C-alpha cells in the first residue's frame with residue numbers, strides 16, 4: 494500500500510474554528526489536496542457549525558473519486574445527543590450539506606459518559622450501513638475514553654489522537670476495530686516547531702483558550718526534547734509526520750490542513766520514506782518515558 498493512500502485530510506482548521514479563512518483559501522486547500530492525490534477527507538457537523546461540511550459539499554460536488562467521512566452525535570449549537578433520532582437527523586443533515594446520497598462513513602463524535610448502552614446506537618448506524626448510506630461506522634474517541642464499554646467487532650473505524658506527544662489510547666483500543674485513524678499528527682499545531690513559550694493565539698482561534706501558561710511551557714519543553722534528538726535535515730513536523738505514516742499499526746493519518754501551504758510539507762514527507770530505524774526507536778522511547786517530566790506537569794491532557 495502506498496503511503497499516500499494512508500493520508501486523510503482533516504478539515505477542522507479550515508472551518509473557521511482556528512480563525513477566519515477566506516473562501517478562496519478554503520477552496521484552494523481542498524483542490525490542492527485532491528490534485529496531490531489525497532482523496533479522503535475527515536469532517537464533522539460542528540466544524541464551523543455546519544459550515545465546513547457545506548464548503549466540502551460545494552467544492553467536491555460530483556467528485557465521486559473523493560471519500561468523505563463525517564461525524565455524528567455532537568451537533569452544531571446543541572451539543573451532544575447520541576439518541577437514535579438525533580443520530581438519524583444529524584446524518585441526514587450532513588448528507589444534505591455534503592451534497593451526497595452516501596458517504597464513506599461516520600464516527601460517533603467524542604462520546605464520554607453519554608453512551609451507557611451501545612445497543613440503540615449500533616442498531617441505528619447499522620441500519621444506515623445496511624441501506625448503503627454509510628460504508629463504514631466508527632468511533633472518534635475523546636482523550637482518555639474508556640473503550641471497554643464498546644462491543645468488540647461492531648465498529649469498522651476508530652479515530653484517536655496519535656502523535657509524538659500522545660500515543661496512549663492508540664495502543665490500547667486498537668484490537669476492537671478494523672481500521673485505526675491517527676488524528677492530530679502535529680498535535681493541533683504544537684508539533685509545528687513554530688511555538689515558543691511566548692506564543693499567543695488570536696481570540697478566534699480555539700487554541701487561545703487552552704494552549705497557554707504552564708501547559709504551553711510544558712509542551713514547548715517536550716517539543717524541544719524531540720528537536721534535540723533529530724539529525725540535521727529532519728525538522729519536528731517532518732519527523733512527526735513520517736513517524737506516523739510509516740507506523741505499521743496505523744491505517745490512516747488525518748492531517749489537519751488550514752491553508753494551502755500546509756500541504757507542502759505533507760506532500761514532501763509522503764515521498765520521503767520512513768525515518769531511520771534507530772530514530773524511530775529513540776522517538777518512541779522519549780514518548781514512553783513521558784519526556785522524563787515531573788508529576789506536577791502530567792495533568793494537561795497531553
Ligand SMILES: NC(=O)c1ccc[n+]([C@@H]2O[C@H](COP(=O)([O-])OP(=O)(O)OC[C@H]3O[C@@H](n4cnc5c(N)ncnc54)[C@H](OP(=O)(O)O)[C@@H]3O)[C@@H](O)[C@H]2O)c1
Pocket residue numbers: 502503504505506511535536564602603633634635652676677678679680681682683685730747748749750751754755756758759
Ligand atoms: N474529536 C475529534 O473527532 C477530533 C479532534 C481533533 C481532530 N480531529 C480531526 O483530525 C484532524 C487533524 O487534527 P488537527 O487539525 O489537530 O491536525 P494537526 O495536523 O495535528 O494540526 C494542524 C495544525 O498544525 C498547524 N501547522 C503548522 N505548520 C503546519 C504545516 N506545515 N502543515 C500543517 N499544519 C501545520 C496548523 O495550525 P497553525 O499554522 O495555525 O498553527 C494546522 O491547523 C482535524 O482536522 C479533524 O478532522 C477530530
